[in-house]
Amino acid sequence: MKFSILLRKELKEMLSVTTIATMFLMVFVLIFAGKAMSKAVDDVKEEATTINICDQDQTEFTKMMLDVMDKMEDMKVNRVEIKSDDFTKELKDSDYKNVVIIPKGFTEQVEKHEIATVKFAQRMTSIATFSNINTGSQIALQLLQKGIKSTIYAKSNLDADTMKQLEDPIELEEYTVVSDKQDQVASSTISSIMSSQSMFIPIVMFLLIMYTSQMIMNAISTEKLDKTLETLLSSPVSRLSVISAKMLAAAIVAALQAAVYMFGMNKMMEGITGGMTNDKNTEEILKNLGLSMSVGDYILVGLQMFMTILIVLSVSIILGALAKDAKSAQTLQMPIMLLAMVPYFVTMFIDVNTAAPVIKYVTLAIPFTHSFIANQNVMFGHYTTYFIGLGYQFVLLCLCMFLALRIFMSDRIFTLTLGGGKKKSGGLFGKKKVSYEDDE
16 A cells, blocks of 8 residues: 555656657657658659760660660650759759759760760759769669660670670769869768768757756755755846857857867767868868868857857746746656757758748758758858758747746746646646655
8 A cells, every 4th residue: 555655756757748748849849850851851862763864966866875764664764955064053043953964975985885975964053962862873774784784785785795784884983072162083982081070060969959058957956955045046236248158158168078079079080980071082072062161151150059058047047037946847857859850850851941841941940950950051062051940049049048038037036847836736647746845
């Protein structure tokens, strides 16, 4: 009997309204993230089954080859027109993500039993995983090889030279386009180079948000419950000075923590990639494509990260003031964690700027998202998106700071709790909810 009473008591304390609401919110977040990933996978599948081809050779052989490719199952061949080798302009005007160009002299190379050259150009707009999980080059190569082999079989006698040619009939010359720049390099190579940044910056940002929120919430809730906050605010020091000192101290510690994390994880990624990003050729490629970040770019990214930290601090002060005990302080951190998880997972796998409208605007409504994609916006020249996000964060910061100051500058900091302070009768598992607090 005593055991059942103790069990009911513990369940009442643990399964509070806040805990149950957090569980439902967690499910919602996971469902939303799953929908976003599912949509991204569907887009990748659609791109994988579509190939854009420009036939600049315009011979009987290439026409037959394209006819063979048209008949292949599970593939859609779009015949497009590319007038020049300025793929930056051509892809932008046509709004295609990638295109295969059969250049003039292709048929002549095939007839001489040489390895025929085919050009492949791809526009890169993000370093998100699903945006580059399939660059299209390998699928295009396989499709072209099937087409050319079938055409050679139909037109030629299978002599020794032809049989040797069929082993490796095509050579793919790849170009990558980023913003208004292009270079002769495979998109898969760029993706592998940039993967370290796409991985460790979101991880650092997530850890920074969690560490900062936990630090300030524990400080506020602990001092409130121990009555030390009441003593501090009764001293001849302005409350604005107290809250400013707390926020500044937390921001400095968080910035130091971020610097240590970034240094350590950068060294870890260098070890994993074998120092790939230190290669001179790699540095030159990134510079040509505009993907190497300058000092100004790092300042812009750091500014948005610092804006996020200030928002986290102001929200944490509000949530810390709502805490009734140590357990509720831990539970109240969950909303911040959930709001950090959505952009963390979504931006790592998909390009938010090109996602479905619902996914895009819901994700961008979370202020933390803009810090997760700050480096991508700067590298790929999405400055409009960057500054709109920075302005949105600033407005939200002003609102959160206003609410935090209103609470901190009044006596509500001592009396405010989640649910209004007094506990009502009629708990979740019993007829009457027991209160362990003394009435004042």
